[in-house]
Amino acid sequence: MTLKGKHALITGGGTGIGLAIARSFAAQGAHVTITGRRQEVLDEVATDAMTPLAMDVRDEDDVVAKIAQAVDRNGPVQICVPNAGLATGKAAHKTDMAFWRDMMATNLDGAFLTVRESLKTMRETDWGRVIAISSMAGIKGLPGATCYTASKHGMIGLIRALSEEYMGKPYTFNALCPGYVDTDIVTRNTASISARAGISEDAARDVMVNANRHKRLITVDEVSAAANWLVGEGSGSINGQCIEIAGGQM
Template identity: 65%
Template sequence: MGEGELAGRHALITGGGTGIGLAIAQGLAARGAQVTITGRRGDVLDAAAADTPGLHPLVMDVAEEANVTEGCAAAIDSRGPVTICVPNAGIAEGKSIGRMDLVFWRRMMAINLDGAMLTVQACLPGMQDAGWGRVLFVSSIAGLKGLKGAPAYSASKHGMIGLMRGLSEDFMGSGLTFNALCPGYVDTDIVTRNTESIAARAGISHDQAHAMMVRTNRHKRLIRPDEVAAAALWLSLPGSDSVNGQCIEIAGGQM
Protein backbone atom coordinates (compact mmCIF):
# COMPACT_ATOMS: atom_id res chain seq x y z
CA MET A 1 0.00 0.00 0.00
CA GLY A 2 1.30 3.45 -0.92
CA GLU A 3 1.83 6.05 1.74
CA GLY A 4 -0.13 8.73 -0.13
CA GLU A 5 -3.22 6.74 -1.10
CA LEU A 6 -5.46 8.95 1.03
CA ALA A 7 -3.85 12.26 0.10
CA GLY A 8 -6.55 14.89 -0.32
CA ARG A 9 -9.00 13.01 1.90
CA HIS A 10 -10.36 14.59 5.07
CA ALA A 11 -11.24 12.12 7.81
CA LEU A 12 -13.09 12.93 11.03
CA ILE A 13 -12.88 10.62 14.02
CA THR A 14 -14.86 11.19 17.19
CA GLY A 15 -13.13 10.09 20.37
CA GLY A 16 -9.93 10.34 18.37
CA GLY A 17 -7.53 11.33 21.12
CA THR A 18 -7.04 7.91 22.72
CA GLY A 19 -7.39 4.17 22.20
CA ILE A 20 -9.05 2.83 19.06
CA GLY A 21 -9.87 6.29 17.70
CA LEU A 22 -6.28 7.48 17.95
CA ALA A 23 -4.94 4.29 16.37
CA ILE A 24 -7.32 4.74 13.42
CA ALA A 25 -6.38 8.42 13.13
CA GLN A 26 -2.67 7.57 13.04
CA GLY A 27 -3.23 4.90 10.39
CA LEU A 28 -5.20 7.22 8.14
CA ALA A 29 -2.71 10.07 8.57
CA ALA A 30 0.14 7.73 7.65
CA ARG A 31 -1.62 7.16 4.31
CA GLY A 32 -1.83 10.90 3.63
CA ALA A 33 -5.23 11.90 5.00
CA GLN A 34 -5.81 15.06 6.98
CA VAL A 35 -7.55 13.82 10.12
CA THR A 36 -9.75 15.81 12.50
CA ILE A 37 -9.79 14.14 15.92
CA THR A 38 -12.54 15.16 18.32
CA GLY A 39 -13.14 14.68 22.01
CA ARG A 40 -14.08 16.55 25.15
CA ARG A 41 -10.53 16.96 26.55
CA GLY A 42 -8.51 19.49 24.67
CA ASP A 43 -5.24 18.64 26.39
CA VAL A 44 -5.51 14.99 25.35
CA LEU A 45 -6.30 15.94 21.75
CA ASP A 46 -3.45 18.44 21.62
CA ALA A 47 -0.98 15.85 22.90
CA ALA A 48 -2.13 13.31 20.31
CA ALA A 49 -1.92 15.83 17.46
CA ALA A 50 1.56 16.95 18.54
CA ASP A 51 2.88 13.42 18.09
CA THR A 52 1.45 12.75 14.61
CA PRO A 53 1.59 15.03 11.55
CA GLY A 54 -1.77 15.33 9.84
CA LEU A 55 -3.87 15.20 13.02
CA HIS A 56 -5.99 18.24 13.90
CA PRO A 57 -7.63 18.53 17.34
CA LEU A 58 -11.23 19.69 17.77
CA VAL A 59 -12.97 19.86 21.14
CA MET A 60 -16.49 18.51 20.57
CA ASP A 61 -19.10 16.79 22.72
CA VAL A 62 -21.04 14.31 20.59
CA ALA A 63 -23.95 14.32 23.06
CA GLU A 64 -24.69 17.97 22.23
CA GLU A 65 -26.36 18.51 18.86
CA ALA A 66 -25.26 22.12 18.38
CA ASN A 67 -21.72 21.22 19.39
CA VAL A 68 -21.56 18.50 16.74
CA THR A 69 -23.10 20.67 14.03
CA GLU A 70 -20.81 23.61 14.73
CA GLY A 71 -17.70 21.47 15.29
CA CYS A 72 -18.08 19.48 12.07
CA ALA A 73 -18.82 22.68 10.14
CA ALA A 74 -15.61 24.24 11.47
CA ALA A 75 -13.57 21.17 10.51
CA ILE A 76 -15.08 21.13 7.02
CA ASP A 77 -14.43 24.85 6.60
CA SER A 78 -10.77 24.30 7.53
CA ARG A 79 -9.97 21.08 5.69
CA GLY A 80 -12.71 20.48 3.16
CA PRO A 81 -15.52 17.93 3.02
CA VAL A 82 -15.25 14.92 5.29
CA THR A 83 -15.21 11.80 3.15
CA ILE A 84 -14.07 9.34 5.82
CA CYS A 85 -16.24 9.52 8.93
CA VAL A 86 -15.53 7.35 11.97
CA PRO A 87 -18.14 7.64 14.75
CA ASN A 88 -16.04 6.14 17.53
CA ALA A 89 -16.76 8.19 20.66
CA GLY A 90 -18.51 6.15 23.30
CA ILE A 91 -18.79 5.09 26.89
CA ALA A 92 -18.85 1.54 28.22
CA GLU A 93 -20.51 1.09 31.58
CA GLY A 94 -22.26 -1.93 32.99
CA LYS A 95 -25.40 -1.75 35.09
CA SER A 96 -28.19 -4.28 35.51
CA ILE A 97 -31.68 -3.25 34.45
CA GLY A 98 -32.82 -3.29 38.06
CA ARG A 99 -30.18 -0.71 39.03
CA MET A 100 -30.57 1.38 35.90
CA ASP A 101 -32.44 4.68 35.81
CA LEU A 102 -33.53 6.75 32.84
CA VAL A 103 -30.69 9.22 33.33
CA PHE A 104 -28.13 6.43 32.92
CA TRP A 105 -29.98 5.00 29.90
CA ARG A 106 -30.32 8.34 28.13
CA ARG A 107 -26.66 9.25 28.72
CA MET A 108 -25.58 5.97 27.16
CA MET A 109 -27.79 6.53 24.12
CA ALA A 110 -26.88 10.21 23.81
CA ILE A 111 -23.16 9.52 23.56
CA ASN A 112 -23.01 6.13 21.84
CA LEU A 113 -25.96 6.30 19.44
CA ASP A 114 -27.21 9.88 19.12
CA GLY A 115 -23.62 11.09 18.82
CA ALA A 116 -22.94 8.66 15.98
CA MET A 117 -26.08 9.72 14.11
CA LEU A 118 -25.37 13.44 14.51
CA THR A 119 -21.78 13.07 13.34
CA VAL A 120 -22.75 11.13 10.23
CA GLN A 121 -25.59 13.54 9.50
CA ALA A 122 -23.17 16.48 9.58
CA CYS A 123 -20.64 14.77 7.28
CA LEU A 124 -22.95 13.19 4.70
CA PRO A 125 -23.56 16.22 2.43
CA GLY A 126 -19.88 16.46 1.54
CA MET A 127 -19.73 12.76 0.73
CA GLN A 128 -22.80 13.03 -1.48
CA ASP A 129 -21.30 15.97 -3.36
CA ALA A 130 -18.05 14.04 -3.83
CA GLY A 131 -19.81 10.84 -4.85
CA TRP A 132 -17.46 8.93 -2.53
CA GLY A 133 -17.47 8.31 1.19
CA ARG A 134 -16.65 5.83 3.91
CA VAL A 135 -18.52 5.69 7.22
CA LEU A 136 -17.00 3.32 9.76
CA PHE A 137 -19.02 2.89 12.94
CA VAL A 138 -17.02 1.59 15.87
CA SER A 139 -19.54 -0.76 17.46
CA SER A 140 -18.63 -3.86 19.50
CA ILE A 141 -19.25 -7.55 19.81
CA ALA A 142 -21.88 -6.29 22.28
CA GLY A 143 -23.69 -4.95 19.22
CA LEU A 144 -23.99 -8.47 17.86
CA LYS A 145 -24.60 -10.76 20.79
CA GLY A 146 -25.26 -8.67 23.88
CA LEU A 147 -23.02 -8.30 26.89
CA LYS A 148 -24.03 -9.75 30.24
CA GLY A 149 -24.54 -7.07 32.87
CA ALA A 150 -24.60 -4.24 30.32
CA PRO A 151 -28.02 -4.11 28.62
CA ALA A 152 -27.92 -0.37 27.94
CA TYR A 153 -24.46 -0.54 26.39
CA SER A 154 -25.49 -3.55 24.31
CA ALA A 155 -28.63 -1.76 23.11
CA SER A 156 -26.63 1.32 22.08
CA LYS A 157 -24.17 -0.77 20.09
CA HIS A 158 -26.96 -2.80 18.47
CA GLY A 159 -28.51 0.54 17.53
CA MET A 160 -25.33 1.64 15.78
CA ILE A 161 -25.44 -1.49 13.65
CA GLY A 162 -29.09 -0.88 12.78
CA LEU A 163 -28.23 2.68 11.79
CA MET A 164 -25.33 1.46 9.66
CA ARG A 165 -27.45 -1.14 7.87
CA GLY A 166 -30.25 1.32 7.18
CA LEU A 167 -27.83 3.89 5.74
CA SER A 168 -26.09 1.28 3.59
CA GLU A 169 -29.45 0.55 1.98
CA ASP A 170 -30.35 4.22 1.56
CA PHE A 171 -27.11 5.01 -0.26
CA MET A 172 -26.60 1.75 -2.14
CA GLY A 173 -24.68 2.28 -5.38
CA SER A 174 -23.87 5.90 -4.63
CA GLY A 175 -20.15 5.53 -3.97
CA LEU A 176 -20.74 5.77 -0.22
CA THR A 177 -20.30 2.71 1.99
CA PHE A 178 -21.26 2.11 5.59
CA ASN A 179 -19.72 -0.60 7.77
CA ALA A 180 -19.25 -1.37 11.46
CA LEU A 181 -16.16 -2.54 13.30
CA CYS A 182 -17.12 -4.92 16.10
CA PRO A 183 -14.13 -5.56 18.36
CA GLY A 184 -14.03 -7.67 21.47
CA TYR A 185 -12.15 -6.42 24.52
CA VAL A 186 -9.41 -4.04 23.38
CA ASP A 187 -6.39 -3.04 25.43
CA THR A 188 -7.48 0.55 26.16
CA ASP A 189 -8.34 2.75 29.15
CA ILE A 190 -11.94 1.54 28.91
CA VAL A 191 -10.85 -2.01 29.76
CA THR A 192 -8.80 -0.67 32.66
CA ARG A 193 -11.83 1.16 34.05
CA ASN A 194 -14.11 -1.82 33.46
CA THR A 195 -11.67 -4.10 35.26
CA GLU A 196 -11.97 -1.95 38.36
CA SER A 197 -15.76 -1.73 38.03
CA ILE A 198 -16.24 -5.49 37.57
CA ALA A 199 -13.94 -6.27 40.49
CA ALA A 200 -15.93 -3.94 42.76
CA ARG A 201 -19.35 -5.22 41.65
CA ALA A 202 -18.45 -8.92 41.75
CA GLY A 203 -16.26 -8.79 44.85
CA ILE A 204 -13.30 -10.33 43.05
CA SER A 205 -9.68 -9.29 42.59
CA HIS A 206 -8.42 -6.98 39.87
CA ASP A 207 -6.55 -9.87 38.25
CA GLN A 208 -9.66 -12.08 38.27
CA ALA A 209 -11.76 -9.33 36.68
CA HIS A 210 -9.12 -8.73 34.03
CA ALA A 211 -8.96 -12.45 33.26
CA MET A 212 -12.73 -12.54 32.77
CA MET A 213 -12.47 -10.00 29.95
CA VAL A 214 -9.47 -11.69 28.37
CA ARG A 215 -11.33 -15.02 28.32
CA THR A 216 -14.23 -13.41 26.44
CA ASN A 217 -11.99 -12.91 23.41
CA ARG A 218 -11.82 -16.21 21.57
CA HIS A 219 -8.03 -16.20 21.25
CA LYS A 220 -7.65 -15.45 25.00
CA ARG A 221 -5.84 -12.14 24.78
CA LEU A 222 -6.77 -8.48 24.59
CA ILE A 223 -6.95 -7.00 21.11
CA ARG A 224 -4.48 -4.26 20.24
CA PRO A 225 -5.91 -0.91 19.03
CA ASP A 226 -3.76 -1.16 15.90
CA GLU A 227 -5.56 -4.39 14.95
CA VAL A 228 -8.85 -2.51 14.85
CA ALA A 229 -7.17 0.35 12.99
CA ALA A 230 -5.92 -2.07 10.33
CA ALA A 231 -9.52 -3.04 9.54
CA ALA A 232 -10.54 0.63 9.37
CA LEU A 233 -7.68 1.37 7.01
CA TRP A 234 -8.63 -1.53 4.74
CA LEU A 235 -12.20 -0.21 4.51
CA SER A 236 -10.93 3.28 3.64
CA LEU A 237 -8.48 2.31 0.89
CA PRO A 238 -9.12 1.45 -2.77
CA GLY A 239 -10.46 -2.04 -3.27
CA SER A 240 -13.04 -1.91 -0.46
CA ASP A 241 -15.85 -0.50 -2.61
CA SER A 242 -17.93 -3.68 -2.52
CA VAL A 243 -17.77 -4.08 1.26
CA ASN A 244 -20.94 -2.37 2.42
CA GLY A 245 -23.44 -2.91 5.23
CA GLN A 246 -21.11 -5.34 7.00
CA CYS A 247 -20.13 -5.99 10.60
CA ILE A 248 -16.43 -6.78 10.84
CA GLU A 249 -15.81 -8.91 13.92
CA ILE A 250 -12.38 -8.41 15.50
CA ALA A 251 -12.56 -10.75 18.43
CA GLY A 252 -10.08 -13.56 17.86
CA GLY A 253 -12.56 -16.03 16.43
CA GLN A 254 -16.20 -16.68 15.63
CA MET A 255 -18.55 -15.16 18.14
Protein backbone atom coordinates (compact mmCIF):
# COMPACT_ATOMS: atom_id res chain seq x y z
CA MET A 1 0.00 0.00 0.00
CA THR A 2 1.22 3.51 -0.79
CA LEU A 3 0.41 6.74 0.99
CA LYS A 4 0.91 8.70 -2.23
CA GLY A 5 -1.60 11.51 -2.46
CA LYS A 6 -2.94 11.04 1.05
CA HIS A 7 -2.90 13.96 3.48
CA ALA A 8 -1.51 13.22 6.94
CA LEU A 9 -1.84 15.79 9.72
CA ILE A 10 0.44 15.42 12.74
CA THR A 11 0.29 17.72 15.75
CA GLY A 12 3.52 18.19 17.64
CA GLY A 13 5.19 17.27 14.36
CA GLY A 14 8.30 19.38 14.73
CA THR A 15 10.15 17.20 17.23
CA GLY A 16 10.40 13.73 18.71
CA ILE A 17 7.80 11.09 17.92
CA GLY A 18 5.71 13.42 15.76
CA LEU A 19 8.65 14.32 13.54
CA ALA A 20 9.70 10.67 13.16
CA ILE A 21 6.18 9.75 12.02
CA ALA A 22 6.03 12.76 9.70
CA ARG A 23 9.29 11.81 8.02
CA SER A 24 8.18 8.22 7.61
CA PHE A 25 4.82 9.14 6.07
CA ALA A 26 6.44 11.70 3.77
CA ALA A 27 8.91 9.07 2.57
CA GLN A 28 5.92 6.94 1.56
CA GLY A 29 4.47 9.69 -0.59
CA ALA A 30 2.01 11.39 1.77
CA HIS A 31 1.42 15.13 1.89
CA VAL A 32 2.21 15.83 5.54
CA THR A 33 1.06 18.81 7.57
CA ILE A 34 3.09 19.22 10.74
CA THR A 35 1.86 21.55 13.46
CA GLY A 36 3.31 22.95 16.64
CA ARG A 37 3.33 26.16 18.62
CA ARG A 38 6.61 27.48 17.19
CA GLN A 39 6.73 28.18 13.46
CA GLU A 40 10.52 28.47 13.47
CA VAL A 41 10.93 24.90 14.78
CA LEU A 42 8.58 23.56 12.11
CA ASP A 43 10.29 25.52 9.34
CA GLU A 44 13.66 24.15 10.35
CA VAL A 45 12.67 20.48 9.96
CA ALA A 46 10.08 20.64 7.16
CA THR A 47 10.89 19.12 3.78
CA ASP A 48 9.23 19.78 0.43
CA ALA A 49 6.70 17.05 1.30
CA MET A 50 5.71 18.81 4.53
CA THR A 51 3.55 21.84 5.25
CA PRO A 52 4.68 23.50 8.50
CA LEU A 53 1.79 25.24 10.24
CA ALA A 54 1.92 26.90 13.64
CA MET A 55 -1.17 25.85 15.61
CA ASP A 56 -2.07 25.88 19.29
CA VAL A 57 -4.16 22.77 19.98
CA ARG A 58 -5.56 24.45 23.12
CA ASP A 59 -7.27 27.14 21.02
CA GLU A 60 -10.43 25.92 19.28
CA ASP A 61 -10.58 28.81 16.81
CA ASP A 62 -6.95 28.29 15.85
CA VAL A 63 -7.43 24.55 15.33
CA VAL A 64 -10.52 25.11 13.16
CA ALA A 65 -8.80 27.76 11.04
CA LYS A 66 -5.46 26.01 10.62
CA ILE A 67 -6.85 22.58 9.76
CA ALA A 68 -9.12 24.23 7.19
CA GLN A 69 -6.01 25.93 5.78
CA ALA A 70 -4.17 22.59 5.65
CA VAL A 71 -7.13 20.98 3.84
CA ASP A 72 -7.21 23.78 1.29
CA ARG A 73 -3.56 23.12 0.53
CA ASN A 74 -3.27 19.32 0.80
CA GLY A 75 -6.80 17.96 0.47
CA PRO A 76 -8.94 15.99 2.94
CA VAL A 77 -7.17 14.73 6.05
CA GLN A 78 -7.03 10.94 5.75
CA ILE A 79 -4.42 10.28 8.43
CA CYS A 80 -4.76 12.17 11.70
CA VAL A 81 -2.10 11.84 14.40
CA PRO A 82 -2.94 13.81 17.55
CA ASN A 83 0.50 13.75 19.13
CA ALA A 84 0.99 17.18 20.72
CA GLY A 85 1.16 16.93 24.46
CA LEU A 86 2.67 17.92 27.78
CA ALA A 87 4.45 15.35 29.94
CA THR A 88 5.06 17.03 33.27
CA GLY A 89 4.72 15.27 36.59
CA LYS A 90 3.36 16.83 39.76
CA ALA A 91 2.02 15.30 42.96
CA ALA A 92 -1.76 15.50 43.30
CA HIS A 93 -1.66 17.64 46.46
CA LYS A 94 0.58 20.15 44.66
CA THR A 95 -1.54 20.33 41.50
CA ASP A 96 -3.39 23.62 41.13
CA MET A 97 -6.20 24.15 38.65
CA ALA A 98 -4.03 26.17 36.27
CA PHE A 99 -1.66 23.21 35.89
CA TRP A 100 -4.58 20.77 35.57
CA ARG A 101 -6.44 22.79 32.97
CA ASP A 102 -3.36 23.45 30.82
CA MET A 103 -2.51 19.73 30.77
CA MET A 104 -6.06 18.74 29.89
CA ALA A 105 -6.40 21.51 27.31
CA THR A 106 -3.26 20.32 25.56
CA ASN A 107 -3.37 16.54 25.89
CA LEU A 108 -7.10 15.81 25.81
CA ASP A 109 -8.97 18.83 24.47
CA GLY A 110 -6.28 19.28 21.82
CA ALA A 111 -6.60 15.66 20.69
CA PHE A 112 -10.39 15.95 20.51
CA LEU A 113 -10.33 19.20 18.51
CA THR A 114 -7.73 17.85 16.10
CA VAL A 115 -9.69 14.66 15.46
CA ARG A 116 -13.02 16.47 15.22
CA GLU A 117 -11.81 18.90 12.58
CA SER A 118 -9.96 16.18 10.65
CA LEU A 119 -13.06 13.97 10.58
CA LYS A 120 -15.04 16.69 8.82
CA THR A 121 -13.09 15.97 5.63
CA MET A 122 -11.99 12.39 6.32
CA ARG A 123 -15.67 11.41 6.31
CA GLU A 124 -15.86 12.54 2.68
CA THR A 125 -13.27 9.93 1.65
CA ASP A 126 -13.28 6.15 1.46
CA TRP A 127 -10.34 5.54 3.82
CA GLY A 128 -8.99 7.08 7.01
CA ARG A 129 -6.78 6.43 10.02
CA VAL A 130 -6.64 8.17 13.39
CA ILE A 131 -3.59 7.28 15.49
CA ALA A 132 -3.48 8.97 18.88
CA ILE A 133 -0.15 9.07 20.69
CA SER A 134 -1.08 8.20 24.24
CA SER A 135 1.33 6.66 26.75
CA MET A 136 1.79 3.81 29.16
CA ALA A 137 0.15 6.33 31.50
CA GLY A 138 -3.01 5.83 29.47
CA ILE A 139 -3.12 2.22 30.66
CA LYS A 140 -1.63 2.35 34.15
CA GLY A 141 -1.30 5.01 36.81
CA LEU A 142 2.01 6.82 37.18
CA PRO A 143 2.93 7.96 40.68
CA GLY A 144 3.59 11.67 40.84
CA ALA A 145 1.79 12.27 37.54
CA THR A 146 -1.90 12.26 38.41
CA CYS A 147 -2.89 14.92 35.90
CA TYR A 148 -0.83 13.46 33.06
CA THR A 149 -2.21 9.99 33.74
CA ALA A 150 -5.79 11.25 33.70
CA SER A 151 -5.26 13.10 30.42
CA LYS A 152 -3.80 10.05 28.70
CA HIS A 153 -6.56 7.77 30.03
CA GLY A 154 -9.03 10.28 28.59
CA MET A 155 -7.36 10.09 25.19
CA ILE A 156 -7.84 6.31 25.14
CA GLY A 157 -11.49 6.73 26.07
CA LEU A 158 -11.86 9.13 23.15
CA ILE A 159 -10.32 6.63 20.74
CA ARG A 160 -12.43 3.74 21.98
CA ALA A 161 -15.62 5.76 21.67
CA LEU A 162 -14.76 6.90 18.15
CA SER A 163 -13.98 3.35 17.05
CA GLU A 164 -17.46 2.33 18.14
CA GLU A 165 -19.12 5.38 16.62
CA TYR A 166 -17.61 4.65 13.21
CA MET A 167 -17.75 0.85 13.40
CA GLY A 168 -18.17 -0.66 9.95
CA LYS A 169 -16.96 2.50 8.21
CA PRO A 170 -13.60 2.62 6.37
CA TYR A 171 -11.91 4.52 9.21
CA THR A 172 -10.01 3.14 12.18
CA PHE A 173 -9.10 4.70 15.51
CA ASN A 174 -6.18 3.41 17.56
CA ALA A 175 -3.80 4.63 20.25
CA LEU A 176 -0.08 4.01 20.58
CA CYS A 177 1.03 3.72 24.20
CA PRO A 178 4.80 3.98 24.43
CA GLY A 179 6.82 3.81 27.58
CA TYR A 180 9.70 6.20 28.05
CA VAL A 181 10.99 7.32 24.64
CA ASP A 182 14.40 8.85 24.00
CA THR A 183 13.27 12.42 23.30
CA ASP A 184 13.72 15.87 24.78
CA ILE A 185 10.87 15.08 27.17
CA VAL A 186 13.05 12.47 28.91
CA THR A 187 15.88 15.00 29.11
CA ARG A 188 13.59 17.57 30.74
CA ASN A 189 12.04 15.03 33.08
CA THR A 190 15.47 13.85 34.18
CA ALA A 191 16.14 17.22 35.78
CA SER A 192 12.61 17.40 37.21
CA ILE A 193 12.75 13.94 38.81
CA SER A 194 16.22 14.65 40.15
CA ALA A 195 15.02 17.84 41.86
CA ARG A 196 11.79 16.36 43.23
CA ALA A 197 13.33 13.12 44.51
CA GLY A 198 16.65 14.54 45.64
CA ILE A 199 18.67 12.09 43.55
CA SER A 200 21.35 12.48 40.92
CA GLU A 201 20.39 13.04 37.28
CA ASP A 202 21.90 9.67 36.36
CA ALA A 203 19.70 7.99 38.96
CA ALA A 204 16.69 9.98 37.75
CA ARG A 205 17.28 8.84 34.17
CA ASP A 206 17.57 5.25 35.41
CA VAL A 207 14.08 5.57 36.93
CA MET A 208 12.67 6.08 33.44
CA VAL A 209 14.91 3.53 31.75
CA ASN A 210 13.98 0.86 34.27
CA ALA A 211 10.27 1.59 33.91
CA ASN A 212 10.50 0.09 30.42
CA ARG A 213 10.32 -3.66 30.69
CA HIS A 214 13.41 -4.27 28.55
CA LYS A 215 15.39 -1.71 30.55
CA ARG A 216 16.22 0.72 27.77
CA LEU A 217 14.68 3.81 26.27
CA ILE A 218 12.46 3.32 23.24
CA THR A 219 13.50 5.01 20.01
CA VAL A 220 11.21 7.33 18.07
CA ASP A 221 11.63 5.05 15.05
CA GLU A 222 10.11 2.16 17.01
CA VAL A 223 7.01 4.25 17.60
CA SER A 224 6.84 5.42 13.98
CA ALA A 225 7.13 1.79 12.84
CA ALA A 226 3.93 1.03 14.76
CA ALA A 227 2.22 4.00 13.11
CA ASN A 228 3.35 2.69 9.71
CA TRP A 229 1.70 -0.64 10.48
CA LEU A 230 -1.60 1.08 11.30
CA VAL A 231 -1.66 2.90 7.95
CA GLY A 232 -0.37 -0.07 5.99
CA GLU A 233 -2.04 -2.79 3.99
CA GLY A 234 -4.10 -5.20 6.08
CA SER A 235 -4.59 -2.76 8.98
CA GLY A 236 -8.33 -2.34 8.53
CA SER A 237 -9.29 -4.78 11.29
CA ILE A 238 -7.05 -3.11 13.88
CA ASN A 239 -9.53 -0.74 15.49
CA GLY A 240 -10.13 0.66 18.96
CA GLN A 241 -6.84 -0.75 20.22
CA CYS A 242 -4.24 0.50 22.70
CA ILE A 243 -0.91 -0.77 21.39
CA GLU A 244 1.77 -0.96 24.07
CA ILE A 245 5.34 -0.13 23.04
CA ALA A 246 7.23 -0.69 26.26
CA GLY A 247 9.51 -3.68 25.81
CA GLY A 248 7.05 -6.07 27.47
CA GLN A 249 3.70 -6.23 29.20
CA MET A 250 2.93 -3.18 31.26
